[in-house]
Amino acid sequence: MKKVITIILFLVCYTYTFSQANLNNEVLVYFKTGVQRVAPSYTTSSITSQNILNVLNNYSIPASNVIPSFPAFNEADTVQYEIGESSRQMNRAKVFTITVTNPNTKTNLINDLMGLSEVLYAEPNGNGV
Secondary structure, eight states, X not given: OHHHHHHHHHHHHHHHHHHSOOGGXXXXXXXXXXXXXXXXXXXXXXXXXXXXXXXXXXXXXXXXXXXXXXXXXXXXXXXXXXXXXXXXXXXXXXEEEEXXXXXXXXXXXXXXXXXXXXXXXXXXXXXXX
């Protein structure tokens, strides 16, 4: 009986976890400048670039829909030391998830973001556009 209850509990938690995210409504963006994580929790962002704000406004996307994709990432981890040598990792502190209000405009949003000097890349989150 315990086994059955455990399996049911696992399935409910699994379904709940994946039902919360709709990847069709998300865009991943690496901002070179203009957007930062806000300390101490790093779960919110601060947008200082008017260009980025203008693009978001054109798509009726509130600034609160721009959230850090890796809030727990430590920027010091961009350099790792292995066997006496250092290697650089991508700075995941600059990757943000934008939740779009209208999934049909996602491709246009990505194109507009890619046209900004503040953006290194913008792409759909998940399986595509």
